[in-house]
Amino acid sequence: MNGEIDNKITRSRIHFWDRCFYKRDLFLSGDYERAPIHRLSVTVVIAGNKPFSIKDENNQETHCQGIILGPDMNDTSIHAINSETTTFDTFITNPAYWDLMSTLNGEQARSFTPKELLKTQKLCNKSFNKELNHIQIASLFDSIIYALCDRNIAKKSDQRIEEVCRLIEEYPANEITIKFLAGKINLSESRLRALFKQEMQCALSLYIRNVAVWKTLPMLAKGSNFTEAAHEAGFHDLSHYSRAVAGFTGGSPSDIHNEELSLTFGFDTT
Secondary structure, three states, X not given: OOOOEOOOOOOEEEEEEOOEEEEEEOOEEOOOOOOOOOOOEEEEEEEOOOOEEEEOOOOOEEEEOEEEEOOOOOHHHEEEOOOOEEEEEEEOOOHHHHHHHHHHOOOOEEEOOHHHHHHHHHHHHHHOOEOOOHHHHHHHHHXXXXXXXXXXXXXXXXXXXHHHHXXXXXXXXXXXXXXXXXXXXXXXXXXXXXXXXXXXXXXXXXXXXXXXXXXXXXXXXXXXXXXXXXXXXXXOOHHHHHHHHHHHHOOOHHHHHOOOEEEXXXXXXX
């Protein structure tokens, strides 16, 4: 974590912070047959050298070196061999999510322009073989994201939905019901579901589940075990948490201990 050159990158690196993550890979080999991931995020993938391939919902394969993937797509559809890939992922509660969504213009994904690719590849290649600390990763994130879109696109949300999102952050998942949330803002349950979908472009239940998974990460960073973190975030049991994580990442909580993965956190652990 001292910024010195690491001459041989032998395993993937992933760093979580503030509802975002950074990932560095020599190989990306998604499982085309695996169930889709629903993590309500926008993902940016940049190849440092060789292009990667990606399949769309129609199973059509294309090759590119830089792409923005909306929440209806994910990086399990990407294959990259001997291509130094850098991935940034930002969750729906992060302002950068909406900034990136604005540049998709309603599409599920878009490739980089030549100018965007030149600028972002230069930034990624310069740092790829370095062990960056949290401040350096966050700075790289900002440089990459805002080479692709404007900062802080104003998103005017319905105040009732803002209150619902605040309540979801405040309460553990097992204390949140649609009836509870609807009562807090004086709407029917059906009207709340429809309004949330309209404003946030996702299902309310999926949003609650994804927020709950993100809540567990700072706890894990502080040393909690999976059972403790899952219980605190409001999951009924560890199997319920594992299913939510699978829908969020495509893997299981135990992947955190994968020896082929270098995992770090940028949360305050005091």
